[in-house]
Amino acid sequence: MIKETRVLLANADDPKLRTLEGYRSYGGYKALEKAYREMEVDELLRELDESGLRGRGGAGFPTGKKASFLPRGDMAKYLCCNADESEPGAFKDRELMQKNPHQLIEGIAVTALAAGAKHAFIFIRGEYDQQADILDEAVAEAYEAGYLGKDILGSKWDLELVVHRGAGAYICGEETALLDALEGKRGNPRLKPPFPAVQGLYGGPTLINNVETLSNVPHIVNNGAEWFKSLGTEQSPGTKVVSISGCVQRPGNYEVELGLPIRSLIWDLAGGPLPGRQIKAFYPGGSSSPVLTPDDLDRPYSFESMAEAGSMLGSGSIIVADDTISIPHMALRTARFYRHESCGKCTPCREGTSWTVKMLERVVRGEATPMDLDIIASVQSNIMGRCLCVLGDAMAMPVSSMVNKFREEFEEVIASAAAEGLTSEPHEVVQSPLAVEVANG
Amino acid sequence: MSDQFPEFPALPVDIALTEGRYPESEAEQIPELHEVDCPDDLREQIEALMARYPEKNSASIPALWAVQRRYGWCTPEGIRQAAAVMRVTPAYLESVASFYDLLRTEPAGEHQVLVCTNISCWMRGGDEMLDAFCEAAGCDREAAGHGGAISEDGKVFVSGFECLGACDLAPMASINERYYGPLEPADAAEAVRQLREGEPVLEEKGLWHRRLAGDSSAGDDS
Numbered sequence: 001m002i003k004e005t006r007v008l009l010a011n012a013d014d015p016k017l018r019t020l021e022g023y024r025s026y027g028g029y030k031a032l033e034k035a036y037r038e039m040e041v042d043e044l045l046r047e048l049d050e051s052g053l054r055g056r057g058g059a060g061f062p063t064g065k066k067a068s069f070l071p072r073g074d075m076a077k078y079l080c081c082n083a084d085e086s087e088p089g090a091f092k093d094r095e096l097m098q099k100n101p102h103q104l105i106e107g108i109a110v111t112a113l114a115a116g117a118k119h120a121f122i123f124i125r126g127e128y129d130q131q132a133d134i135l136d137e138a139v140a141e142a143y144e145a146g147y148l149g150k151d152i153l154g155s156k157w158d159l160e161l162v163v164h165r166g167a168g169a170y171i172c173g174e175e176t177a178l179l180d181a182l183e184g185k186r187g188n189p190r191l192k193p194p195f196p197a198v199q200g201l202y203g204g205p206t207l208i209n210n211v212e213t214l215s216n217v218p219h220i221v222n223n224g225a226e227w228f229k230s231l232g233t234e235q236s237p238g239t240k241v242v243s244i245s246g247c248v249q250r251p252g253n254y255e256v257e258l259g260l261p262i263r264s265l266i267w268d269l270a271g272g273p274l275p276g277r278q279i280k281a282f283y284p285g286g287s288s289s290p291v292l293t294p295d296d297l298d299r300p301y302s303f304e305s306m307a308e309a310g311s312m313l314g315s316g317s318i319i320v321a322d323d324t325i326s327i328p329h330m331a332l333r334t335a336r337f338y339r340h341e342s343c344g345k346c347t348p349c350r351e352g353t354s355w356t357v358k359m360l361e362r363v364v365r366g367e368a369t370p371m372d373l374d375i376i377a378s379v380q381s382n383i384m385g386r387c388l389c390v391l392g393d394a395m396a397m398p399v400s401s402m403v404n405k406f407r408e409e410f411e412e413v414i415a416s417a418a419a420e421g422l423t424s425e426p427h428e429v430v431q432s433p434l435a436v437e438v439a440n441g
Numbered sequence: 442m443s444d445q446f447p448e449f450p451a452l453p454v455d456i457a458l459t460e461g462r463y464p465e466s467e468a469e470q471i472p473e474l475h476e477v478d479c480p481d482d483l484r485e486q487i488e489a490l491m492a493r494y495p496e497k498n499s500a501s502i503p504a505l506w507a508v509q510r511r512y513g514w515c516t517p518e519g520i521r522q523a524a525a526v527m528r529v530t531p532a533y534l535e536s537v538a539s540f541y542d543l544l545r546t547e548p549a550g551e552h553q554v555l556v557c558t559n560i561s562c563w564m565r566g567g568d569e570m571l572d573a574f575c576e577a578a579g580c581d582r583e584a585a586g587h588g589g590a591i592s593e594d595g596k597v598f599v600s601g602f603e604c605l606g607a608c609d610l611a612p613m614a615s616i617n618e619r620y621y622g623p624l625e626p627a628d629a630a631e632a633v634r635q636l637r638e639g640e641p642v643l644e645e646k647g648l649w650h651r652r653l654a655g656d657s658s659a660g661d662d663s
Binding site: 013087091167169182185250251252283319 | 603
């Protein structure tokens with residue numbers, strides 16, 4: 001029986017923790033004081049680098065390395081906290097901001113010092129209105145206490161922190177789309193390079209980190225890189241807040257050391273599947289990760305092990321599907337989400353998501369032929385790696401994994417829907433020019 | 442620098458994509474303040490928002506939020522008022538408003554109910570919750586599933602919505618920007634009645650009451 005290891009979520013259920021006073025009573029803002037009073041920037045960067053902390057937003061890029069990409073010297077640099085958590089299955093940042101806003105603010109202040117940024121922003125998704133209010137209050141308290149603003153703790157260092165509410169667009173979680181949204185535009189991703197570390201917000205070097213990543217920073221500064229590395233695995237050090245949802249008894253956020261078997265996360269923490277049900281598939285890292293099957297349940301939950309399994313840890317969100325869930329319908333639900341959220345800038349994504357939805361609708365209505373499944377798979381491979389950002393890939397990866405691993409079920413659904421003449425909604429039969437083209441090779 | 446982050450300091454951002462969207466490019470279209478009859482408090486609010494950012498245009502989304510909070514949705518007049526204060530074209534603000542799901546460019550009801558129908562909620566009855574809210578409010582189910590529908594009395598706007606980031610509450614809904622769950626179909630009628638009568642909504646189901654999942658007493662191992 002495994003247990004949680006709470007670092008970021010320690011004392012999270014104490015409502016006092018939301019206030020500056022309560023946060024300080026648990027040792028809060030010690031890292032900020034240490035960093036601003038005693039540490040050199042190089043020392044901070046080294047500590048972050050040596051800790052091996054990897055970004056918790058999805059890509060898993062080493063945080064210290066990312067911070068070191070920013071050019072040195074006196075210029076306008078920016079730090080953006082990505083709190084646009086919108087991936088289906090992910091809800092860890094919401095919990096972290098709601099229950100412990102000062103931990104994030106402290107992490108931002110310390111990281112801004114390391115990056116040389118005098119302006120920081122928390123880009124929070126518009127739907128998280130209550131969490132934005134909580135952050136606003138906490139930021140005001142931190143200004144009042146002198147942890148933000150001019151000449152922080154007599155260090156001559158200034159930092160302005162603004163909580164910026166988005167307005168409902170998944171794409172704004174993509175770092176360059178986030179920058180466009182923060183500049184007041186439609187949230188379209190930018191061409192990379194230049195990367196944000198070189199040319200980001202307002203054209204200045206910009207560091208962008210996820211809420212959970214930044215929330216880890218005060219603990220690393222307080223306890224040292226060695227302590228951090230003692231948690232988790234060699235390549236995935238530290239703890240991770242794992243969001244478990246779907247067909248389990250106790251969905252929720254659980255903080256664990258990376259590297260524990262997935263089976264124990266689902267059974268010991270989330271209570272296992274609902275009574276009398278069997279697990280059929282699961283997304284290990286949010287809806288954009290390729291699905292895995294019960295054969296993968298004994299793999300350790302870490303960045304490297306999920307990559308080895310052909311999937312990814314992503315934002316650390318496990319969505320469990322049991323034997324009552326129809327995989328083709330789940331694929332359709334997934335594809336519809338990405339169709340809705342595609343910004344429309346790149347053709348493979350805009351058209352690919354749209355046609356994938358149409359083809360999957362044919363599957364669940366019984367109008368498709370097994371050959372359509374090959375076409376679906378080929379459309380997915382024509383999306384991947386062909387757009388400015390990875391939103392299209394984020395649909396292509398799970399959908400193609402479902403078609404590959406559950407092809408028989410897709411064929412059964414087509415056959416049974418056709419047999420029943422199941423036409424639940426009025427619709428037009430669509431002929432895809434793309435499909436014809438693909439079929440003709 | 443690693444292979445993943447090659448250094449390209451001299452490359453400009455894509456000019457074709459940015460210049461065409463410059464919000465001040467057609468100065469003659471920017472309305473003057475005296476032409477738009479902007480209420481003083483809204484003007485002050487937007488000016489304060491602009492002052493928070495190194496560049497004023499960053500305030501476009503917050504300014505549109507301010508317009509929506511005041512008028513219920515981003516009305517053409519409201520957009521012109523914000524544009525006059527921000528010194529940008531109304532077309533630019535409209536282009537921003539139309540991009541984001543939460544900014545409404547059409548009338549919306551007095552109260553908003555967003556029902557999550559994405560994967561985790563769908564697995565636990567999200568579609569049935571949307572059915573229940575539509576029935577309780579008297580909204581068209583088909584329209585609610587495709588962008589939203591307003592009840593006949595104009596009080597309640599119900600919309601199926603993409604993942605709201607609360608899969609632990611599944612099935613859940615965001616009612617007037619606060620999260621509630623896990624819900625049962627019977628909760629929908631109760632919530633709609635409370636909204637219509639101006640009462641607090643589903644108080645016991647609010648997200649803020651919720652402890653960490655590992656601490657909840659429901660567990661057999663706790």
